Amino acid sequence: xxxxxxxxxxxxxxxxxxxxxxxxxxxxxxYATFNVPxxxxxxxxxxxxxxxxxxxxxxxxEKDFTATISITVLFKQGESIKNxxxxxxxxxxxxxxxxxxxxxxxxxxxxxxxxxxxxEVVLEDENNKAAAxxxxxxxxxxxxxxxxxxxxxxxxxxxxxxxxxxxxAKNGYELIPMIMPYYPETLNKxxxxxxxxxAKKQLGDNEKYLLNTYICAFENNAKLxxxxxxxxxxxxxxxxxxxxxxxxxxPSGNYYLVLEARDRNNEVIGLNRYFFQRSNPNYQIDNSMxxxxxxxxxxxxKINDLDTIRExxxxxxxxxxxxxKDYAAELVKTDDLQTMQQYFYTFWSSRNKIDPKQAWLDYxxxxxxxxxxxxxxxxxxxxxxxGIVFLKYGAPDRIVQSYSEPGAYPYEIWHYYTLGSQRNKxxxxxxxxxxxxxxxxxxxxxxxxxxxxxxTTEIYKRTYGTYYDYGVDNAATPDSYGxxxxxxxDNPR
Numbered sequence: 001x002x003x004x005x006x007x008x009x010x011x012x013x014x015x016x017x018x019x020x021x022x023x024x025x026x027x028x029x030x031y032a033t034f035n036v037p038x039x040x041x042x043x044x045x046x047x048x049x050x051x052x053x054x055x056x057x058x059x060x061x062e063k064d065f066t067a068t069i070s071i072t073v074l075f076k077q078g079e080s081i082k083n084x085x086x087x088x089x090x091x092x093x094x095x096x097x098x099x100x101x102x103x104x105x106x107x108x109x110x111x112x113x114x115x116x117x118x119x120e121v122v123l124e125d126e127n128n129k130a131a132a133x134x135x136x137x138x139x140x141x142x143x144x145x146x147x148x149x150x151x152x153x154x155x156x157x158x159x160x161x162x163x164x165x166x167x168x169a170k171n172g173y174e175l176i177p178m179i180m181p182y183y184p185e186t187l188n189k190x191x192x193x194x195x196x197x198x199a200k201k202q203l204g205d206n207e208k209y210l211l212n213t214y215i216c217a218f219e220n221n222a223k224l225x226x227x228x229x230x231x232x233x234x235x236x237x238x239x240x241x242x243x244x245x246x247x248x249x250x251p252s253g254n255y256y257l258v259l260e261a262r263d264r265n266n267e268v269i270g271l272n273r274y275f276f277q278r279s280n281p282n283y284q285i286d287n288s289m290x291x292x293x294x295x296x297x298x299x300x301x302k303i304n305d306l307d308t309i310r311e312x313x314x315x316x317x318x319x320x321x322x323x324x325k326d327y328a329a330e331l332v333k334t335d336d337l338q339t340m341q342q343y344f345y346t347f348w349s350s351r352n353k354i355d356p357k358q359a360w361l362d363y364x365x366x367x368x369x370x371x372x373x374x375x376x377x378x379x380x381x382x383x384x385x386x387g388i389v390f391l392k393y394g395a396p397d398r399i400v401q402s403y404s405e406p407g408a409y410p411y412e413i414w415h416y417y418t419l420g421s422q423r424n425k426x427x428x429x430x431x432x433x434x435x436x437x438x439x440x441x442x443x444x445x446x447x448x449x450x451x452x453x454x455x456t457t458e459i460y461k462r463t464y465g466t467y468y469d470y471g472v473d474n475a476a477t478p479d480s481y482g483x484x485x486x487x488x489x490d491n492p493r
């Protein structure tokens with residue numbers, strides 16, 4: 001039986017509802033992979049769909065108002081459907097629809113063996129047929145090998161022990177997942193759930209291993225010193241991890257929560273990560289740490305021209321954390337040469353303690369490369385979208401350049417075979433005029449990047465204009481001679 005969970009409003013995302021007829025369904029979709037203890041080939045996927053109440057059309061019943069959503073979920077390999085769900089979801093009842101704030105969630109489970117799948121989700125507001133369906137497509141990898149491994153990590157709103165089974169219960173716990181992986185300053189604990197499989201099978205009876213839990217920066221994978229703890233674990237067939245980490249002093253930015261297992265030889269035997277975002281505007285960089293650096297003894301102390309060091313600091317933006325970006329933006333407005341030298345050294349020593357100068361020189365060579373390739377009339381290459389992606393992730397494995405396709409604005413599709421722990425990730429850039437060389441990022445399926453499932457709409461507006469918006473299914477384009485963007489995206493060459 002399906003169970004709908006009602007959440008309190010945590011994020012002020014579109015405060016009041018618009019007129020019913022102009023609403024567009026707004027949803028957040030995520031998923032996680034788990035295993036059933038003691039069973040072979042028992043992998044399953046949990047889907048979490050969170051709906052913004054204010055984006056739905058509610059109708060009056062006998063007593064209260066409700067919204068109804070038609071949901072189709074497909075797991076495909078090629079044209080073959082391996083599992084699916086098709087059902088209608090009714091929202092929690094509302095006595096008044098004048099000011100609809102908040103969210104509600106639906107969770108489902110689908111049995112799937114290990115493999116790579118195309119996940120397709122189509123959502124439609126049954127009380128608002130004039131609106132286009134909400135469609136999401138993604139690549140899903142189920143990979144729970146028959147050896148030591150972690151399940152997905154899910155952030156929790158709350159949890160409690162239970163004795164009965166339910167749709168939201170797992171291994172004796174009632175779990176209420178987070179609406180989104182976003183932690184505002186009012187939330188100072190990151191609570192999470194994960195499962196560990198096959199430790200006993202791989203390590204043997206009575207063996208122990210270390211479970212390291214830490215937070216690292218999304219931009220550079222650097223571990224944060226004050227957000228790390230270790231626990232000695234006994235090897236079991238399955239172990240449940242429910243824990244919390246205090247993030248009161250975690251700066252604003254994008255992060256990974258990491259679970260890492262190491263054996264008695266200190267070899268990593270398993271690792272998984274949970275991406276999340278933190279907003280903590282009250283956090284400030286500790287200037288006393290910068291002041292302790294003697295600029296006469298570090299390489300940055302030899303950069304004595306104010307304009308030069310300002311420009312060098314600006315080039316760091318693509319690989320900086322959110323706090324570093326904010327601090328640097330204010331610092332370059334001053335004439336404080338010494339603090340700039342101290343900050344510049346601190347930035348690179350945090351990336352490479354052994355040879356920070358060489359780390360900077362290697363990076364600056366890439367800055368010069370993107371400046372040569374991506375400069376525009378208004379921005380240097382390192383400040384353009386293509387330059388930022390290049391500096392963050394390196395050169396793509398493949399680039400599709402389509403500058404003269406009939407009906408399309410000029411666009412590029414960058415394909416990365418691997419992106420850290422991510423695989424087969426793409427970035428789509430578009431410009432209105434090839435002469436300007438100003439390509440904007442309009443979509444990526446990489447974690448933490450702009451994700452716009454209607455990106456083809458932008459590319460083909462040159463021909464279809466506003467007409468194209470009327471019946472778009474949020475992912476596909478009208479059939480027309482020469483339209484190639486979706487094919488290039490699905491099949492890079």
